[in-house]
Amino acid sequence: MNRPMELNIWGGDWGLPSVDLHCLEVMAFAKFSGAPLQTYVTNNPFWTPKGKLPVFKHGKQVLSSFPEISAYLKKKNFNADFGLTPKQCAEVVAYTQLLKGQLYLALQYVWWVDTKNYIELIRPWYAKALPFPCNYYYPGSYEREAKKHLEALYDQDDDPQAIETFVYREAERCINTLSVRLGDEDFFFGSHPTSLDATVYAYLAPLLKAPFPSPALQNHLKSTSNLVKFVVRITQRYFPYSIQEYEAKKSAAGGARGKTTDSESDFPNRRGCQILAGLFATAAMTSYALYTGLLQVSIKDEMDENIEDHEDLIHAAEDTEE
Structure with a gap:
């Protein structure tokens, strides 16, 4: 039984299948080459192998860049450039x-x-x-x-x-x-x-x-x-x-197009939630890395990295207030 080709992507908007350049590039190439690609909107790069989207999966193959994915599809005889001189x-x-x-x-x-x-x-x-x-x-x-x-x-x-x-x-x-x-x-x-x-x-x-x-x-x-x-x-x-x-x-939506909500009300901005989010994300990232064996460092190095990640998250939270 042939396993399906899957692509995890950022979602679409404004009449586009994805808002992301890299996702669109893979999706368009797959369409042009006739590759039977199943797309899934995930909108979450956290659990991806390289921390970014898109992610292409086919059996044991897991790829994330357009050159890698297009080269793999070409090997499977899905080649949008077939016939070019x-x-x-x-x-x-x-x-x-x-x-x-x-x-x-x-x-x-x-x-x-x-x-x-x-x-x-x-x-x-x-x-x-x-x-x-x-x-x-x-x-x-x-x-x-x-x-x-x-x-x-x-x-x-x-x-x-x-x-x-x-x-x-x-x-x-x-x-x-x-x-x-x-x-x-x-x-x-x-x-x-x-x-x-x-x-x-x-x-x-x-x-x-x-x-x-x-x-x-x-x-x-x-x-x-x-x-x-x-x-x-x-x-x-x-x-x-x-x-x-x-x-x-x-x-x-009743034909209400072009309605832009206030960014401060759209984007969560309560200080308590910011700190909670930073702590939660830091713990989640660290736990995931330890579980998958990505962190092969000393306890001291782990603590240093966690502090840096936490500071990044706090900076991101502070950005929302600004």
Whole structure:
């Protein structure tokens, strides 16, 4: 009996099957290649092997990155790039590097660094999606990780506005290049989507569909009509249920769309709950690590790590008050 291929993901919203770039990339590639992938919305990276989503499972195989998952699917004869010439395969690699180099940082900036977007949209979304007490920890953790990435690339004395301008300018150049390359075609290599289409879709779809209160980069994407049609085309053809579920949700809410609740009331902010969440998460993480044998250190090292984890969680709780 063949075991099913499973994928644990972040859930969807705004008419998308997932709000997460990495989950979308795997989901799109699986659809394009015909892989019989069963997806499960978990919204909880805590119990995953590497502390992140997506997680692909097939028998004893457990994978979490797109290169690993796509390579495995290709070995199982589910290959969205079947039929591409060596030159076209090289082009896939080149454009993928372009996306990672020029657009990924901007998406992290839009998602986690832009204060207005983070406070009014992103943090409340993850606070609702994540289970307690993880909803106290992960949004602030992702925010700090994105800021550290940015600080590693730019001098701390640089003007923040100048950094934002440069990051967005590079992203706009990337979007323009993609628009020119796509032209009037349905997909980047003709009538059938490939891994490049999966990657481009994953990068652009959340940027296009999320209701950002600070939409500068989103507005630039919307000005490239062929890329907008590209995202809509893939969603309608391969993930129609996501659109249907979103429309049904809006109808059930009485057509009240674009209603953003106050972030402070949306996101839990009682001090007692913050401390409880920090203690609970610290104990849970430590117990899980000890149980699975992940901690192979001395008792002193374990205590030091627990203190550091607890401080991270308290910082995350304090972020919610700010």
